Amino acid sequence: xxxxxxxxxxxxxxxxxxxxxxxxxxxxxxxxxxxxxxxxxxxxxxxxxxxxxxxxxxxxxxxxxxxxxxxxxxxxxxxxxxxxxxxxxxxxxxxxxxxxxxxxxxxxxxxxxxxxxxxxxxxxxxxxxxxxxxxxxxxxxxxxxxxxxxxxxxxxxxxxxxxxxxxxxxxxxxxxxxxxxxxxxxxxxxxxxxxxxxxxxxxxxxxxxxxxxxxxxxxxxxxxxxxxxxxxxxxxxxxxxxxxxxxxxxxxxxxxxxxxxxxxxxxxxxxxxxxxxxxxxxxxxxxxxxxxxxxxxxxxxx
Amino acid sequence: xxxxxxxxxxxxxxxxxxxxxxxxxxxxxxxxxxxxxxxxxxxxxxxxxxxxxxxxxxxxxxxxxxxxxxxxxxxxxxxxxxxxxxxxxxxxxxxxxxxxxxxxxxxxxxxxxxxxxxxxxxxxxxxxxxxxxxxxxxxxxxxxxxxxxxxxxxxxxxxxxxxxxxxxxxxxxxxxxxxxxxxxxxxxxxxxxxxxxxxxxxxxxxxxxxxxxxxxxxxxxxxxxxxxxxxxxxxxxxxxxxxxxxxxxxxxxxxxxxxxxxx
Numbered sequence: 001x002x003x004x005x006x007x008x009x010x011x012x013x014x015x016x017x018x019x020x021x022x023x024x025x026x027x028x029x030x031x032x033x034x035x036x037x038x039x040x041x042x043x044x045x046x047x048x049x050x051x052x053x054x055x056x057x058x059x060x061x062x063x064x065x066x067x068x069x070x071x072x073x074x075x076x077x078x079x080x081x082x083x084x085x086x087x088x089x090x091x092x093x094x095x096x097x098x099x100x101x102x103x104x105x106x107x108x109x110x111x112x113x114x115x116x117x118x119x120x121x122x123x124x125x126x127x128x129x130x131x132x133x134x135x136x137x138x139x140x141x142x143x144x145x146x147x148x149x150x151x152x153x154x155x156x157x158x159x160x161x162x163x164x165x166x167x168x169x170x171x172x173x174x175x176x177x178x179x180x181x182x183x184x185x186x187x188x189x190x191x192x193x194x195x196x197x198x199x200x201x202x203x204x205x206x207x208x209x210x211x212x213x214x215x216x217x218x219x220x221x222x223x224x225x226x227x228x229x230x231x232x233x234x235x236x237x238x239x240x241x242x243x244x245x246x247x248x249x250x251x252x253x254x255x256x257x258x259x260x261x262x263x264x265x266x267x268x269x270x271x272x273x274x275x276x277x278x279x280x281x282x283x284x285x286x287x288x289x290x291x292x293x294x295x296x297x298x299x300x301x302x
Numbered sequence: 303x304x305x306x307x308x309x310x311x312x313x314x315x316x317x318x319x320x321x322x323x324x325x326x327x328x329x330x331x332x333x334x335x336x337x338x339x340x341x342x343x344x345x346x347x348x349x350x351x352x353x354x355x356x357x358x359x360x361x362x363x364x365x366x367x368x369x370x371x372x373x374x375x376x377x378x379x380x381x382x383x384x385x386x387x388x389x390x391x392x393x394x395x396x397x398x399x400x401x402x403x404x405x406x407x408x409x410x411x412x413x414x415x416x417x418x419x420x421x422x423x424x425x426x427x428x429x430x431x432x433x434x435x436x437x438x439x440x441x442x443x444x445x446x447x448x449x450x451x452x453x454x455x456x457x458x459x460x461x462x463x464x465x466x467x468x469x470x471x472x473x474x475x476x477x478x479x480x481x482x483x484x485x486x487x488x489x490x491x492x493x494x495x496x497x498x499x500x501x502x503x504x505x506x507x508x509x510x511x512x513x514x515x516x517x518x519x520x521x522x523x524x525x526x527x528x529x530x531x532x533x534x535x536x537x538x539x540x541x542x543x544x545x546x547x548x549x550x551x552x553x554x555x556x557x558x559x560x561x562x563x564x565x
Contacts, residue, residue: 174467
């Protein structure tokens with residue numbers, strides 16, 4: 001099997017997740033080549049062809065698509081593999097459409113010649129098989145362990161016309177101020193809390209445990225907590241020794257941001273919630289009752 | 303300004319999912335239905351733009367699905383969309399993103415939509431393909447995962463979300479397709495009079511046969527629950543006992559110290 005991996009460059013560097021593409025290829029024992037778009041000084045170590053183009057604008061989806069298609073044309077891979085990232089979900093369907101190829105999104109595993117993907121917000125899984133001879137895949141960050149590769153790639157320049165339909169105005173950096181990445185204990189609020197005033201219960205538990213308050217995306221989107229507290233792929237990636245998920249169902253984007261946690265306590269009424277795939281303990285309980293009870297118990301025992 | 307919003311009816315994700323007989327997808331029995339969350343942001347943004355533009359704009363809400371999808375179209379009307387279109391297709395839940403995109407593009411082609419809003423993905427399939435495939439088939443520019451939209455003097459400025467809270471800021475002109483991400487806006491609750499009005503509104507119903515439909519590109523099988531952490535412990539019971547059990551565990555792991563600090 002021949003795979004064309006689409007690596008990612010951000011801030012002049014190859015992203016760490018790019019190594020997961022090699023991890024995926026290793027699982028399939030595939031022959032690999034890579035397409036890499038962006039201004040970068042160093043390249044991944046591997047034996048194979050590296051199709052290279054310096055980026056035009058930081059964002060130009062059509063340009064990026066055309067470059068990948070140029071590499072596809074020269075390499076003729078069985079599958080083109082993206083990360084299921086903002087870049088992957090933006091570009092992969094464009095490439096799939098141009099190739100008239102099947103796309104399988106968010107691959108988390110392999111199953112008897114098919115690809116395992118998540119469904120129903122991560123609660124369920126299914127196996128998807130392409131019906132076309134060539135396929136486009138996006139693999140879920142965190143699902144395939146990166147592997148160390150070696151060798152010196154053969155560099156091949158790829159070219160395409162930039163696209164002028166969309167004007168790139170710039171990149172906005174996130175507001176920072178709360179650094180959760182070094183916190184030893186994080187107690188995170190999820191939508192399951194039900195209302196903004198119950199965030200106080202999360203704060204009280206975090207205080208009792210000497211930890212920081214985190215949040216899932218819906219809680220931040222609803223304005224219950226500031227965006228700087230968001231844990232997940234569109235927020236911060238954290239690795240506390242204790243992570244308490246309060247009413248967080250565990251969408252894959254959230255799990256991606258907290259999978260480095262040492263011990264995970266989940267509090268949820270839904271025993272099938274995907275958070276149970278990473279939880280060391282699931283307490284099946286109503287948060288409004290359980291959180292004050294646990295907070296009080298900690299304070300009493302001290 | 304002619305605006306199309308594509309919406310999908312999905313189950314409430316809190317529900318219990320059981321595989322259907324073929325194992326290809328879920329059995330619908332016992333599930334409650336609602337508008338795909340991502341699509342609610344799309345509807346809200348379309349309606350806000352219409353309100354900003356005044357009389358010159360019209361919003362069409364399109365959904366492909368079995369008869370039950372009508373409820374979700376009426377919800378979109380109650381939120382402020384002008385016209386509802388239902389492509390009546392009992393097999394829609396089984397169709398892959400390529401097929402759904404072919405049907406939407408087939409409907410939209412030649413109808414002169416200046417702007418098409420979709421959700422970034424559906425909560426159930428989560429493929430994040432349909433919007434972009436529609437745009438590619440129609441030859442439109444598209445931007446995925448927008449978290450901000452501003453219309454000014456014939457062009458729009460949008461923000462598209464990246465990892466780690468970063469965003470691209472982009473400017474573009476219609477015709478264009480945008481896929482919407484949570485955080486874009488706060489979808490409104492329809493008012494009671496608008497709900498009543500939407501119940502009486504006439505919907506355009508198209509049969510599946512009357513729109514184009516490509517062959518599937520993928521097959522789904524072995525629909526199953528995710529694997530829980532095999533080493534994980536599930537605790538339940540009355541709240542005080544539960545709190546004390548959890549505390550014992552946290553203490554055993556060294557997370558609670560009697561000195562009042564945390565390791």
